[in-house]
Structure formats: structure tokens, C-alpha cells
Amino acid sequence: MSQSNPMQKPKVVFEGVSKRFQKGKESLHVLNDINLTVHDGEFVCLLGPSGCGKSTLLNIAGGFESPDSGRVMIDGEEVDGPNSRRVFVFQEYGIFPWASVWDNVALGLRDLDQAERSEVVQRTIDMVGLTGFEKSFPMELSGGMKQRVEVARALAVSPDVIYMDEPFGALDSLTRLTMRSEIIRIWEQEKKTILFVTHDVDESIQLADRVVVLSARPGEISEIVEVDMDHPRDLGSPEYGKIKNRLYQLLGVSHTI
Template sequence: MIRASADSFTGDAMPRASAAGKLRVENLGVAFQREGATLPVLDDVNLSVRDGEFVCLLGPSGCGKSTLLNAMAGFLQPTSGQVLVDGEVVRGPDPRRIFVFQERGVFPWLTVAGNIGFGLGKLSREERAKRVQHYVQMVGLQGFEKSYPHELSGGMKQRVEVARALAVNPDVLFLDEPFGALDSITRMVMRSELLRIWEAERKTILFVTHDIDEAVQLADRVVVISARPGRIQQIVDVDLQHPRDISSPRYLKLRDGILSQIGLAHRI
């Protein structure tokens, strides 16, 4: 039942469609060993993501969505199954696929420019400075190039991390609740900034969140994950054009559909 619903959306059942996938997760299972007991975290996850697609992984805390993202990025070896990018099995982290942590990943010992240029060691000095300046502008941090992270707000640090990731020109971005630590107004701003950047650069984005609104506002598809062990419960196509009207009936219908799918009533 679960497999069937996942397959019907991803088209995994048809080899032609899966071959076109940028990133594929095949029968992925992850189990942790805790005090001698085996704790299954993810069970038989199958997913295919198209090139340039924006996919949100949505689920309650502890459902294994971060674990799934870490396995896709190569930080974690799956217990069973595999992850493929461009048909190649993922065996570790790779600069072609950058993981954006919450703003915690910014290096405190480097300036904004130093952080953004971190992955550009192979370029010449001028080339690097040009690239850094381009992404400083893209995330709107002009004038802060020489600032250290502790002088920046949470939202600005998050911009630094996104810029650092984009600067190495990756195919895929993994974002693990990137705006979770920000206040709600900054979060809204960062969402539209991210969409603007995504529309300009067309990276494949996998975005973990526990915020239903965030998922429906951002994603082409929302992958709803159930808890313990984490399984794909449903994949929802968000057939809304950007910029999205978040009070339109279609938006609300999609959001409410996911709400009830997760088992939450519409009232508090």
C-alpha cells in the first residue's frame, strides 16, 4: 500500500522514468545499534527526484527525515538499499552535492568572504574573488564581506551558508531544516529568497522540514514521512505556480490534505 502510493507518484515502476531521475533512493533502510538493540529508523524508502526539482521531506521530529537526507548526502552509510545520483552509487560526501546545515555550519574563524570562498581553493585568486562577490550579491550581503559570523544575525549566517554552498556550483543542495532556528518573519523572507535563487540557478533541492506550510509554499513535491520506522507515507504534487498565493483555495486544499494525512485535525 505504501509502496504503491510512492510508486504511483515517482513513476519508479517504469524504468524509463527512473532512468531520468537525478537522484534515486532504492529500498533504503537505516538501523542504528543502541545498547545492543537494533533500532530501525528508515524502512524501505523509494524515491526518485528529477533534475532541478524542489522536493520537501516532511514529517514529525524523530521520523528519520534528517537521517534520510544524511544518507542521500553520503554522510551516513545505509544499512540496506542504496542512493544513486546520475546513476552512480553514493559512497560519501561530494562537492557536487552540498549539505546546508542550519546556520551552525558557518565557520566562525572565517569572514563572510572567507566562508563563501571556502570550497573554491582550486580557483585563481581573481576568479575566486569574482565568484565570492557574485554570491555575496545573490544573497544580499554586500558590505558584510569582512564581517565575522558572530557579528551577523541568524538569517544572515544562513545566507552565508547558502552562498557558500552555491559558490562551488553543485548539482544538488540538501537543506536540513535550514530556517528552523529563525524567527517567523525572517523565515518568510528566507523562503522567497531561496525560491528566487532556485529559479535563477535551477539546482535540485531536497529540503527537510517539519513545517507543513513551508513544504507547500516551497516544493514541487512534498514527501510525507511517517514515524518509527520512517516510511514514505504519501507523495503530494504541488501543482501551483510560483509565486504562490497562500490564501488560494488550492493551496489550502493541499495543505489540509497533508494535515489530515499526518493525522492532525484542522482545529486546535
């Protein structure tokens, strides 16, 4: 996907977003003039060093923080507060430990009647591969399974946009790989718009249509790198290696030790 394709519908648009935090007497300049269009159905990764403002940018896009200047539009409407129907914020520890898998997924669906709710809950649990674990509680599940519950919660409420802030950071590397391919499978099936924060170069290349590279604080977009590769992606291909080199270069680090 490319930003210049006129056929693509803008979904989330950042217009000149800047943000400072007051830290005692000091003012911390976190984000500077972020301009970005995320298209409908696109998978965009935000990649940048720790502290560059990635989470702050997602919080602004979710309506949890307000920018000092600029604005974020979703479907042409300015974001001015959290709206759970429009945006689902995927949290690493977002599931409720006291509720079963079924209830965790059902909790966001109180508006539906019982038959419809049951149908949606079962369908999303099946989709994320947790069939048979409906009655289990989080403490009985592995880390990867808990993440699947979180994915199911996100999909069940059928939001237009899903924000994910390093959702797989706490998982071991094999489970992380599995979760990445699962999220791609589901994204291809459901055609959601996903904005995904990571500081893992490989993760961004494996997932994104475009990788937005942010500079160190104040976070500015240093470059947007397109990943023009079909899924499943060949991690050993020259194209993959080329993108990886470019991203490391942009982050200013060497990846040879």
C-alpha cells in the same frame, strides 16, 4: 512536476533504502524501504514527525551514513561516501565564526585561481543580498544574514544537489518567510536540485514541487503530494488550503485548536 513525466531526468534516486540503529541490545528500525526519484532541478521537501528518520535519510543520501539495504544513486552512480562537489549539505550552524563573510564563502573555492575565486565570491554574495557586508564577521550579523552566508557558501561551490536539513528552524517567522522566498528566487535562477527536510507543513507547501510525507518510525513514504502552484504562491488560495489539509491528514494531526 510529476514523477511520471518521462522528459524529467532522474538526479537522486533512492532504491529500497532501509536503516536500523543499534541502541544497546535493541535495534531501532529508522527507515523502511524508501523508494524515491528526485529529478534534476526539482525541489523536494521531506516532511514527517520528529524522529521518523528524515536527517538519517539525508545523511545516507550524502554518503555520511550507509543504508543496511538498498542504495542511493546520483546521476546513475551509487553514493558511497561524501563528495562535496556533487552535494552540498547546508547546515544550520555551518559558517565559521572566525572568518569574514567573504572568507566563509571563499573557503570552499581553494581550487580556483584568485581572479576566478573573487568573481565567484562576489557574485554569490550579491546574489544572496549581502553586498556591503563582505568584511563583516558572523557575530556582527543577524540570524537571517548568517543563513544568507550559508546559502552563498552552498551556491559558490556549484554543487549539483543541495541538501538542507531544517535550515531556517532557528529564525523568527518573518525572517523565515523572507528566506523561503529568497531560496525560491535563487533556485529558479540556478536550477539546482534541492532536497529539503522540514517538519513545518506551511514551509513544505511554500517551497516544494513535491512533498514526500514520511510516517512515524520506521519512516516509510506514506504519500507524495504534488504542489502544482506557480511561484510566488498564494498562501490564501483554495489550492493551498486543500494541500495543507491533506498534509495534516497524512501526518495524523488536526490543525484546528
